[in-house]
Amino acid sequence: MSFSKFIGRSLLSSMFVVGGVNEFRNAEKMTGMVDALKEQLPDAVSGPLGTVDSETLVKLNGATMAAAASTLALGILPRLSAAVLAAQMVPVTVAGHPFWKKDGAERQGNWIHFLKNVSLTGGLLLVSATKK
Template identity: 55%
Template sequence: MPEPERLTQINGGVMAASGALMALGIMPRTSALALLASMVPTTVVGHPFWQLEGAERQGQMLHFSKNVAMMGGLLLVVADRGK
């Protein structure tokens, strides 16, 4: 398995490329699916609110919830079949 720094770089590249393609309307469903796939592990690893307490827990829960909301929007794009 690649080292964490390399995984972070790959994840950033996937997010940047997918976001750009989606913004340009190029393969939006595929781009949304790639973003969704990269956001799941990022959210779980990056915002482990269940391991924290107090204000830090609340902050991480807010970020976790924000990411889950964005994932819901990406699911809508993935599911969109057009008119």
């Protein structure tokens, strides 16, 4: 593993390690977003998810995010780790930054965070598609 790849993966992972730990520790504060997202899902998806409480889903997402980011930073299965993180970004971005439902400054802030997440997802997809 080259030093520059280690630094690049570590920098990319930092947001996910911190975010994952934060989600896990503060899951109760994020359940409203998950509940709102569950209501928008088709029955085929929301049925199985409906049996799991939202706080548990947030904790599971946070733990998975922190673990995948850590393995990505360390170069342990980096392609798989990046793919897991990229897949997680879809519901996280839709639930966390619905700029289309906001107005004014709140819309602008959500738009910026939405684009940040799209950009991070692009970086993760590059890692997941890159061979050693």
